[in-house]
Amino acid sequence: MKISVIYGTDTGTTRTVAKTIARKLPKASLRHITDASREDFESSEFLILGSPTYCLGELPDDWTKALPLLSAVDMTAKRVALFGTGDQLNYPDSFVDAMGILYDAVTAHGADVTGPTEAIGYQFNKSEALRNGKFVGLALDLDNQANKTEARIESWIQQII
Numbered sequence: 089m090k091i092s093v094i095y096g097t098d099t100g101t102t103r104t105v106a107k108t109i110a111r112k113l114p115k116a117s118l119r120h121i122t123d124a125s126r127e128d129f130e131s132s133e134f135l136i137l138g139s140p141t142y143c144l145g146e147l148p149d150d151w152t153k154a155l156p157l158l159s160a161v162d163m164t165a166k167r168v169a170l171f172g173t174g175d176q177l178n179y180p181d182s183f184v185d186a187m188g189i190l191y192d193a194v195t196a197h198g199a200d201v202t203g204p205t206e207a208i209g210y211q212f213n214k215s216e217a218l219r220n221g222k223f224v225g226l227a228l229d230l231d232n233q234a235n236k237t238e239a240r241i242e243s244w245i246q247q248i249i
């Protein structure tokens with residue numbers, strides 16, 4: 089199965105996480121979203137997409153620009169897993185919202201999203217990344233809970249493989 093880890097980042101945190109995730113998956117390829125082509129999406133059976141949240145609940149610009157590319161890809165035969173980085177202390181009303189935006193974008197095109205996680209161990213008020221009380225993917229907060237990141241990634245990887 090071809091696995092691609094594709095991420096956006098403004099200041100590098102999500103790149104670090106994406107690298108860690110890719111290292112744990114045999115033969116996964118790693119791409120920044122601005123370097124990802126339609127072929128990268130189409131040839132992958134399992135897409136792992138990651139994004140930080142900016143501007144009170146928005147995708148960063150690199151992901152926003154790539155949304156038309158996502159829309160052009162038939163996702164019906166694909167598995168997708170999502171991860172998001174955010175800051176629950178300073179942005180408690182839009183914590184990891186971008187992961188919810190990506191969820192809506194890929195499910196609108198038929199993707200089967202795997203890897204939901206419990207919203208336990210975080211402190212926030214609102215998140216667009218919640219569906220039925222769970223995060224749609226892996227929520228990470230390296231600004232405030234860096235020490236929980238490795239264990240969260242490890243247990244999520246076990247879940248999605």
Ligand SMILES: Cc1cc2nc3c(=O)[nH]c(=O)nc-3n(C[C@H](O)[C@H](O)[C@H](O)COP(=O)(O)O)c2cc1C
Pocket residue numbers: 096097098099100101102103140141142143144145146173174175176179182183184185230231
């Ligand atoms: C101006 C600004 C706005 C932010 N807005 C949010 C937000 O709405 N929700 C959230 O969870 N985190 C927010 N964050 C935190 C970032 O998502 C977080 O620091 C993330 O780890 C950055 O990832 P990157 O280094 O890959 O860009 C914001 C950070 C900044 C500087």
